[in-house]
Amino acid sequence: MRKISLAIIGPHQAGKSTFIRRLDPSAVRMDYEKGTLSTTVGFDYGIIFWDATKDKLYPKESIEDLDPFDEIWKVTLTGTPGQIAFSYVRKALVKGKDGVIMIVDSTQPVQLVYALGQYQEAREVLPPGFPFLVLANKQDLPDAKPPDVIKSLLGMEAEVIPISALRGDGVQEAFIHFLKVVRTDIMRRSIQSYAEARIGVRKL
Amino acid sequence: MESENPWEALRASLLEAGYSLDKIDKLESFMKKDELFPLFEKVLEKVKKLGEISSEVEKETESGEDISNRANLLFQSVKGVAISLIGDPAYMRSFLRNKGKIKEVRRILEVTLEEANSLGRELVNKVNAYIRERGLDIEELRSYEEIPAALSFLRILKRSKEAQEQKAEHKEEQRKVKEEAISSLNEAFEKLRSIEEELDLMGVRYERLSHYLELRERFIERIQGIEEGIPQKYLKNITSRLAEVENDSKKLIQISQKLIDLKASIEEMKGDLLEKMERIEELGKFKEIIPYIGLDFPKIPLLVRSKIHIESLRREVERLNRISSLIKSVIDELEYIPKGTKLDTSKISLDSTESFLDSLNNCLRASRLSYGMPETVSYTGIMSEILELYPKWREKIISLLRERGEISLQDLKFIPGSWRPWVLRNLTDEGIVVVNEDKVAMRIIPEEMRKLEIEIEVIEDMVSDLGVMLPNLDDMGIKRIREDFERAKSLFMMGRISEYRELISQLRSRVSEVKVQLGAKG
Numbered sequence: 096m097r098k099i100s101l102a103i104i105g106p107h108q109a110g111k112s113t114f115i116r117r118l119d120p121s122a123v124r125m126d127y128e129k130g131t132l133s134t135t136v137g138f139d140y141g142i143i144f145w146d147a148t149k150d151k152l153y154p155k156e157s158i159e160d161l162d163p164f165d166e167i168w169k170v171t172l173t174g175t176p177g178q179i180a181f182s183y184v185r186k187a188l189v190k191g192k193d194g195v196i197m198i199v200d201s202t203q204p205v206q207l208v209y210a211l212g213q214y215q216e217a218r219e220v221l222p223p224g225f226p227f228l229v230l231a232n233k234q235d236l237p238d239a240k241p242p243d244v245i246k247s248l249l250g251m252e253a254e255v256i257p258i259s260a261l262r263g264d265g266v267q268e269a270f271i272h273f274l275k276v277v278r279t280d281i282m283r284r285s286i287q288s289y290a291e292a293r294i295g296v297r298k299l
Numbered sequence: 300m301e302s303e304n305p306w307e308a309l310r311a312s313l314l315e316a317g318y319s320l321d322k323i324d325k326l327e328s329f330m331k332k333d334e335l336f337p338l339f340e341k342v343l344e345k346v347k348k349l350g351e352i353s354s355e356v357e358k359e360t361e362s363g364e365d366i367s368n369r370a371n372l373l374f375q376s377v378k379g380v381a382i383s384l385i386g387d388p389a390y391m392r393s394f395l396r397n398k399g400k401i402k403e404v405r406r407i408l409e410v411t412l413e414e415a416n417s418l419g420r421e422l423v424n425k426v427n428a429y430i431r432e433r434g435l436d437i438e439e440l441r442s443y444e445e446i447p448a449a450l451s452f453l454r455i456l457k458r459s460k461e462a463q464e465q466k467a468e469h470k471e472e473q474r475k476v477k478e479e480a481i482s483s484l485n486e487a488f489e490k491l492r493s494i495e496e497e498l499d500l501m502g503v504r505y506e507r508l509s510h511y512l513e514l515r516e517r518f519i520e521r522i523q524g525i526e527e528g529i530p531q532k533y534l535k536n537i538t539s540r541l542a543e544v545e546n547d548s549k550k551l552i553q554i555s556q557k558l559i560d561l562k563a564s565i566e567e568m569k570g571d572l573l574e575k576m577e578r579i580e581e582l583g584k585f586k587e588i589i590p591y592i593g594l595d596f597p598k599i600p601l602l603v604r605s606k607i608h609i610e611s612l613r614r615e616v617e618r619l620n621r622i623s624s625l626i627k628s629v630i631d632e633l634e635y636i637p638k639g640t641k642l643d644t645s646k647i648s649l650d651s652t653e654s655f656l657d658s659l660n661n662c663l664r665a666s667r668l669s670y671g672m673p674e675t676v677s678y679t680g681i682m683s684e685i686l687e688l689y690p691k692w693r694e695k696i697i698s699l700l701r702e703r704g705e706i707s708l709q710d711l712k713f714i715p716g717s718w719r720p721w722v723l724r725n726l727t728d729e730g731i732v733v734v735n736e737d738k739v740a741m742r743i744i745p746e747e748m749r750k751l752e753i754e755i756e757v758i759e760d761m762v763s764d765l766g767v768m769l770p771n772l773d774d775m776g777i778k779r780i781r782e783d784f785e786r787a788k789s790l791f792m793m794g795r796i797s798e799y800r801e802l803i804s805q806l807r808s809r810v811s812e813v814k815v816q817l818g819a820k821g
Contacts, residue, residue, distance in 0.1 A: 096756060097728050100764065123817060125765060140765055142757050148690075158753045159746075164697050164731065166690070169753075171760050211668070250661070251668035279686065286682050289721045 099145070099170045099277050102189040104213045105198035106206040107177035110232040113260040114198055115141040115172045118270060119154060122172070138188070139174035145274050152267060170274065179209060182216055189217045194226035194277040196270075199249075201231045201239035201257070207248050214251075226280045228254055228273045235259040305343040309381060318385055326385045333401050338408045339380070345415045346373040352446055353422055359450055360429045366422055373411055373418070380407055419443035426450075480534055481519055487541040488515045494548045501555045502600040505609075508548050511541065547606055554612050555601070561619040562596055568626045569593070575633035581642045585659065592622070592652050618653070625656035632663035640666045685718060692722050697731065700741040708737045745791065751803065754810050755784055761817050780809055 103111045115122045119141030144153040148165035161167055173192070175185040189195060195217045199210045210229075217225070231245045234257040240248070242255040249255070256272070258265040306327075313323050330336035350370040357364050384390050384404065389397040426449055427439045435456060440449055488511075495508055518537055573589050576582045597615055647662055648654040692714050699706050711719050723739060726732040730752075733742045744752070762777055783806055790799035 096730055096753065097725075098760065123761075140761065142760065155757055158750055161753075163749060164701075166693065166729065169756065169760065171764055173764055214668075249668070250664055252665070282686055282689065283682065285725070286685055286721070290682075 096167055096169050099168050099194070099274060099281070100192045101170060101172050101277070102192040102195045102217065103172055103174045103198060104185065104189065104195055104210075104217060105177055106200065106203075106209040106213070109177060109198045109200045109206065109210070110260040111174045111177065111198050112139045114230070114232070114258075114266065115139040115174050117260050117263050117266050118152065118172065119143050121154070121156065138176050139172075141172040143170050143172065144168070145170050145271070147274070147278060150271055152271065168274065168278065175213075177209075179212070185213060186216050186220050190220040192221065193281060194228070194273065195221070196228050196230060196273060198230045198232050198260070199245060201233050201245060202236050204240055204245070204248050207245070211249060224280075226273065226277045228256065228269070228276070230269055231255050231257045232260050235262050235264065305347040306340055308347075309343065309378060312378065313381065313385065316382075322385055322391065325391060326381065329390065329396065330384070333396065335401060335404055335408070338405065338412075339377070342408045342412045342415065343374075343377050345412060346370055346377055349415050349418055349422070350374055352443075353418070355450055356422055356426055356446065359453055360425065362425065362429070366418055366425070370415070370418055373415055376411055377408070380404055422446060477522060477525070480522055484519060484522070484537065484541075487538065487545070488512065490545055491541065491548065494545065494552065497552055498548065498555065501552070501559065503551065503555045503603060504600070505548055505551055505603045507605060508544055511544050547609055551603060551609050551612070554609065554616055557616045558597060558612065558619065559599065561616065561623055562593065565593055565619065565623050565626065568623070568630065572626055572630055572633075575630055579633070579636070579642065581644055585644070585647065585655075588649070588655060592626075595652075622652055622656060625653065625660055628660045629656055629663065632660060632667060636663055636667045642666050689722065689725070693726065696722070696726060696739070700732065700739070705738055705740045708739065711739075744788070747803065748788070748791070751806060751810065752784065754814070755780055758810065758813050758817065776809075777813060780806060780813070
């Protein structure tokens with residue numbers, strides 16, 4: 096089975112855990128204590144299956160429902176600790192991932208600066224052009240800023256999709272949309288490297 | 300000095316002492332018949348008046364109460380005469396009154412009158428001595444009767460003298476106030492002078508401050524020239540104006556200092572900015588703008604005319620601050636912008652220094668943040684075709700395998716030859732096909748095994764992703780699960796079904812244990 100590994104980044108309390116648990120209700124909560132850290136770093140880890148043929152998500156408890164002849168992707172979701180101080184933990188968790196979803200709290204524009212900092216961290220450990228999506232969470236709250244405002248505040252050409260992880264509004268749609276982007280990226284890289292190695296094509 | 304009729308006063312006193320009105324009237328009548336009453340009344344009036352005047356004199360001259368006490372004794376003596384007569388039954392009858400008594404009373408009254416006259420003279424001497432002692436411009440008194448008038452005059456003189464003394468004190472006070480006013484003005488002007496020097500060192504001249512310093516002598520002369528009292532309003536007006544100029548001037552010092560510092564700092568940053576812009580070809584056409592930054596900044600030496608001018612300088616300082624921050628941001632952006640970043644310079648504005656720097660900063664920031672972002676998927680050529688065709692190829696292969704169970708590479712003519720291995724590799728990775736030389740077969744795996752394999756994969760993924768955070772996890776145990784699973788597959792292929800089932804059952808419980816272990820902290 097092919098696999099997509101995603102990192103979920105974003106400031107503290109932006110809704111990362113809620114998002115992961117919305118997709119995988121039995122996601123595990125990891126409490127990580129290491130070295131001189133005086134506090135415990137907590138993050139979530141979830142697994143979900145994506146049937147790319149039917150464009151459908153399956154929780155890991157329903158694997159018997161998967162059609163063995165469909166294009167199934169096992170998707171792992173690794174949440175990251177949002178606190179500013181845990182930069183090296185985040186980088187370790189983001190490294191090697193196929194894509195990054197950044198969750199921001201639409202009611203806390205002031206936290207976008209931390210989100211940008213985490214985006215920069217991801218860029219340090221991932222190759223250029225990695226699939227990236229911004230989810231403007233907490234859209235169910237009355238003071239939530241719309242996605243275009245979040246986008247302009249972030250000042251980057253990233254795709255910003257509104258969701259409410261708490262209610263589940265837009266979560267699956269946004270996630271499947273991003274999985275397609277990641278799949279295309281994986282396929283593209285695969286085609287590119289195959290072409291370069293086997294056919295001798297330098298640039299497609 | 301109002302004086303009650305002495306006899307009437309004595310009558311009241313006798314009544315108060317318990318003598319009846321009838322008796323008092325009889326006494327008066329008998330004294331009149333015996334021709335005692337006129338003398339009695341005269342003596343009584345004399346001692347009463349003497350008591351009053353002597354009391355006034357002694358109060359005025361502050362010389363003790365000797366005479367007034369003695370006059371009071373005389374009055375008591377006269378009163379005693381009346382009481383002795385009214386209480387004497389030998390006198391208080393209409394006929395055959397005691398002639399000896401009458402004679403004795405007359406004698407007492409005459410001596411009392413003489414004594415009263417003597418006290419009067421003594422009182423005159425006392426007043427004259429006081430006049431001489433004080434050197435007052437008053438003729439000496441000759442008789443007792445002149446005393447009341449002299450007393451009035453003395454009082455006037457005294458008041459006049461007090462008034463003169465008060466006037467002298469007032470003048471002294473005025474002098475002190477004036478000195479203090481001049482001293483505080485000098486102090487205020489000295490402060491202004493020192494501020495002017497400080498501004499001068501910065502190359503700044505504040506016209507309003509200089510103007511007030513020029514008026515220093517005029518202000519002080521005017522205060523000195525004032526004869527009677529300093530108009531407080533005038534003084535308050537000057538001091539408040541000086542305080543206002545001092546405040547403005549201090550503000551101007553701060554503003555000037557900031558202005559000088561910012562201009563120097565911006566000049567320094569311009570060099571750095573130009574150097575960093577050199578590295579980016581697309582910014583070449585904007586480099587020539589940099590030397591012009593600062594041409595419109597306030598020039599030193601600076602002549603500041605008014606408070607409004609200071610306010611406009613403060614706004615300039617704010618503007619320079621903004622420009623300085625913007626240049627710093629642009630330098631930082633240029634520092635971190637990755638090589639080869641594409642810049643969209645079309646939005647760079649040339650309207651003003653600030654708009655230029657701001658738009659340049661935004662352009663750099665947007666490019667930096669967007670660098671490496673995936674571009675819109677618009678693959679062209681063969682990549683686009685393969686991405687488009689792969690799902691169709693995949694579906695076709697699965698359909699053929701379902702139909703035939705096995706196919707050869709020759710059956711995949713619908714796929715370009717060079718891309719067949721890539722397509723089959725993908726299907727192998729998916730776990731759908733098994734490729735053996737030029738044969739492609741469906742990967743046959745029982746449903747229970749497929750489910751178990753997925754569960755094992757999930758565990759392997761978790762260990763791979765989170766292994767660092769799971770120090771107590773038995774890595775080897777998980778590796779053994781995978782090895783045993785592969786063995787179970789072989790057993791199935793070899794038809795050793797009972798061994799296969801036993802191993803699968805055992806693997807299921809081991810997988811469940813590991814799953815619990817992985818989720819235990821959750």
